[in-house]
Amino acid sequence: MMIDVLSDQKRKIHPHKFTLWVAIGSILMMFAGLTSAFIVKRSQANWLMLEIPVIFWYSTAAILFSSVAIQLSLKALKQRNMLGYRRWLVITAVLGIIFLVLQIIGFIQFGDQEIKLIGAGSNASYSFLLAISGLHGLHVLGGVITLIVIAIRAVSISNRNYSSVPLEIAATYWHFVDALWIYLFIFFNWMK
Template sequence: MEKELKYIDIVEQPISMHPKKFALWLFLVTVVMIFAALTSAYIVRQSEGNWLEYELPEIFWVTSGIVLLSSVTLQWSYVSAKKDNFVSLRLGMLLTVLLGIAFLVGQWYSWIALVDRDVFFVGNPAGSFLYVFTGLHALHLISGVIFLIIVLISTFRLKVHSKSLNTMEMATTYWHFLGGLWLYLFMFLLLNH
């Protein structure tokens, strides 16, 4: 009997993830694939010639700063939630929502600046790509702001705290991803416009 016990395999605990987090990560992979395909198409089309040369709107620098600051305020909220510091949690979430809205307003003004520079959605593919990049990112950002508002409301209902962080972690992951995606797009456009 003793010998038999020695040969029993120890079953390892499988890696587990909350189903909603898993779905979020699948969605993020999809978004990465979409933007990778778009940036690849941009490079291929640019190499074919007939490409409009233009300067990027200066407001892109401002919106990049806004998105970085919003990641800082959201991270502050997340740390506050882990410590059950509800005042800082709510304040950080509110600031993040406001910064997210400010980013979207900045994107709208960037389109106005592009029109002022005679860069349009229809016409040259260079302008079309720029509007698709920024518009698709703005669409994802709108969903991110809605998610942040849901989390903000949850903080006032005391549904976000040190023992209930799943929604907060998902919002933080998604928002940081969107910020990183914007910085990637901005750097890509700076180097390839």
């Protein structure tokens, strides 16, 4: 009976992890909706070709490295290397913030090039770039806040919980927003 229960536990995915995967499916549908709207709109009249500034390549690199960092943090936690765990966790959060800042700078640069993203005279192509990247940015921001909460818990003395589940869930989400941005970045460069 006991063995039965144990093997049952092992086979089954943690319910919160599973919930996250369903949520990822849901978020994917939202961006599928947006990018297919982009494709529909692109085939119609009055479409400007997108010029993607170089700075977006840097932000892409930042979020890529952050994925590596959170993986290292998770590895350290599983080896009970708490110092490494906290260090890589903070590095991940910082890289996430750097990503967001670089994205914002990128959009400010459009203004310098006199490309209007919103308001009179704006073209839907650039508005799409702003709306889609902005929504992605909000998802990254949610991830950063989660990481900060986990980091605060990690340094708090009263916490003696070494469960890796919260970080595993956060890491899955983080890899997801990373992969989502890679998809969007390739999509924008390819579809223009």
